[in-house]
Amino acid sequence: MSRVAAAASTFPSPTTLRELIMSSGAELAGNEFAGGDDVEAQPPVRRVSFVLTFTNLTYTVEARARWKDVIRRQKNRSGSTVILDDISGEARDGEILAVMGASGSGKSTLIDALAAAAAGSSIRLNGERLESRLKKAISAYVMQDDLLFPMLTVEETLRFAAELRLPRSLAAGKKKLRVEALIDQLGLRKAARTLIGDEGHRGVSGGERRRVSIGADIIHDPILLFLDEPTSGLDSTSAFMVVKVLQRIAMTGSIIVMSIHQPSHRIIKLLDRMIFLSRGKVVYGGTPANLPAFFADFGRPIPDGENWADFALDLIKELEDYPEGTKTLIQLNKSWQPLKGDFEVQPQLSLTEAIAATIIRGKLFSDAAAIAGAVAAASMVPKFANPFWIELSVLSKRSFTNFRRNPKLLTFRLAAITATGIILATVFHKLDKSPKGIRERLGFFAFAMSATFYTCADALPIFLQERYIFMRETAYNAYRRSSYVLAISFVFLPLLIILAAVFAVVTFWSLGLGGSFFFYFLIILASYWAGNSFVTFLSGVVPEVILGYIIVVTLLGCSLLFSGFFINGDRIPKFWIGLHYISLIKYPYEAVLKNEFQDSGECFVRGVQIFDGTPLAAAPEALKIEVLGRMGISGLNITAVTCVSDGEEILRRQAVSGLSKWGCLWVTVGWGFFFRILFYVWLAAGKRR
Structure with a gap:
């Protein structure tokens, strides 16, 4: 904290953090306790601390050239597509702004644009631009899908989120209190110890699941909260409860901006502001109370008993079918803006003062000094709430807990490895030292080493299932990508050790193999490590499981072909020899051959x-x-x-030379680290993409 304060002093700032907090606290106290007849005579005015404004917001997507046009060397005639066109509006703390429109109207794109709030854009908070780090520290974005670990309870999900998003400087007791308070705020007390669940495991209801998703993203009590259709897929009662929770969150001093599709009349009563979109343009922007008068002025009054939102959406859809579309409605909305008085209230504090006052009130569970003092020097805001080693510990514990509660992953894989080992042990039982025994040993080693890689393919769906959880959490700097890569490596390592030990014990003595059992175990473990790393990397690249399995089978088949078992390395054509040296199976295969035949004296x-x-x-x-x-x-x-x-003669006939068995072991281990590094690089590149 002292380094932050020292760094902040090098930037021009009207007041110090201490002065800001003291002055803001005094002003708040004065407004709260000031009395007198003059004060009582004035009408109550709600204090506005934060106002999010966006002016003339436009978003355009360039259309990709069609392959036919590329072949014909013609330019793409489709040009660009305007998704958002000249959109303006505002949202205030303590209120809910709802963005509505038919499918394809641009409401999700608007939420995405506001959540991105890149520096230099037309989006302002209290009239000031938001630097990326500051924006991520004071805001949260809840995606449409519920991205949660199925085998964690509600309480554990929020507790792990707290350990990742809340700073190390915050005492463990306060973190626990924050989790407990959030559970009560979300109305999840009865479901606190219930598993989230998935298709194969019964868990919380859809509405509870959605509230848990919201809670995981607002654990740090953000000032800005963006939600993409939080009521999607819920029944009327569950949707109402979700929006009711959002209203309670807004009352704590947050700005709520969400997209919503066809809200019920009860939900409309909870909203403070509405924006209706039609093909990327605003056809109405204002309060729900003004909606009947607006459409009455348009000449299409809302019938009694009709749901206001349904009427508006139906009318907009009807107008879109005409050549003029919604132009008349758009012009009417523009003429209404200066009249309805929705933009008269301005924040009474600068962004720096507002953040300081917010921290005084106990909001924004983060590095308060760094955030409040860094508005003038936004680069000082800590990128991550916790150091690397805490992230590694929390992520490892979370992954292990989720993995441990799904015993099928361990039981089925262990059973498969044990069954494979027993079959091999009985088929190749007590190999003799004869020419037939040599061929049988070579066949066993080739099959065993390739089987260790193939059995790692079951890890392919794991990251594919966690991909969007990872993207959501790292988008707002919940943790480092390197922490995640190392955490999943540590979680899988004990399982790989168990699998390697079981396979080695079942096969080594049953087959009558020679050489060192310890080295035999190590090379199997190294093969599992390399195979698991290879599959983990592929899981980050491929978009779906089926494609991943196809790639795994194809590449491992090529590795087995060029491993040196089917054709010796010295007989592979020169234009294919490169595949021999990059074969994943080559090095463990040669390692077990050298362990079996080299210096055996047999x-x-x-x-x-x-x-x-x-x-x-x-x-x-x-x-x-x-x-x-x-x-x-x-x-x-x-x-x-x-x-x-x-043994030496056998190795010569198999063209096995060059590296020692320990050298082959280290190359196999190196393959594992190589694919882990590639996995990290791909994740880091994904952030830029």
Whole structure:
């Protein structure tokens, strides 16, 4: 806090943070306790601390060129599409601004634009532009979909959100109190210990789920709250309860801006301001109370008993079917703006003073000193609420809790690995040291190493399911991307160790393998690590599970083909040799071969065994010995017990050379880190995209 204060002093500012907070607190106290006849004689005026204004907001999308036009070298005639056209309005603290319109009218785009509020845009808070870091610290955006971990309870979901969004400087007891207060504010006390649930697990109701989504994003008690259709998919009662909760949040001093589709009459009574859109243009902007007079002035009064919002949307849709469209309605709305007096109230405090006063009232659970003192130097606002190691701890604990409560992921995978190991152990039981035993060992090693990679494909849906949760949380700097990448790595590591240990124990002694059991376990673990990292990276790239599985099967099939099992590396054509060296299966395959055959001191082909696999294999033993004796005439002294092929000879025939077995192990481990780094780079690039 001292470093922040010191840095803030280098920027021009009318008052210090201490003076702002003291003066704001004194002013608030004076207004609250001031008495006298003069004060009582004046009509009560609600104090407005924050006003969000947007003026002439326009958003245009450039149409992409069609492939036919590209082939014909023609320009794309479709040009650009205007999504939002010259939209203006305002929202105040303590009020709810609802954006309405038919599908495709631009209401979700308007919410997105206001939530982005990029510096330099026409969006202002108390007349001042919002720098990106400050905006993320004092605002929240609730997406239309409920993006939650299904195996966490309501209380755990909010508690993990508090540990990520609230600063380390805030005591654990205060964080707990904030969670408890939010549960009561959202009306979730009875469901606090209920799982969120999903299609396969029963959990909270749809309305409760939506309120939990809102709570996870407002845990830091933001000043600005944007919501994209928070009542979508809910019944009338649940939708009313959600908006009622939003009204209570607004009364704490927040600005609520949301899009909503066909609200009920009860919900309309809870709204303070409304904007109706038609094809990106404002056809009405004002209070719900003025809506009947507006349409009466237009010549289409709202019938008695008719839902005002339904009437307005139906009329707008009807006008859109005419050539002139809603031009007349748009012009009437512009003529109404100076008359209805909705924009007369102005904030009585600057943005700096308003934030300081807000913190005095106990709102905005964040680094108060840094935020309130950084409006003049917005770059000083901390980008993240907590240090890296706290994020890593919380994310790891959350992922592990969600993973632990879904035992199917562990049980089914462990059962699959155990069953695979048992089948291999019985099929290749007690391999002998003969030419047939050599071929069987090579086949087992190739299958086993490829199986470790293929069985990692079940991790593909995990990040795909968490993708939008990750995007929502990192969009407002809840945590670092590096923290997330390391957290999911740590969560999977114990599972990989268990799987590798089970497979190694089941197969090593049953097959009669040689070499070091510890190294055999390590190379299987390294293969699981590389495979899991590879699949994790793909899950961040591909848009859906089916496509991901296709890519995994294709790439791992190529890796197995060029691993050196089907064709030796020295016989692969030069124009394909690059795929041999980047094969994921090559290095673990060669590692287990070297562990089995290198420096083993074992003989795998003796005397007459050299005829195995030849037409003489079925000949009598005496004939084979006679042939060996005749071979001795030419200088080859081979008897029935002479060692013809040892482990080193097998490695030479398989063209396995170069790296040691430990070198192959480290390359396999390196593949895992390589794909984790690629995963992080892709996530970081996704932020810029």
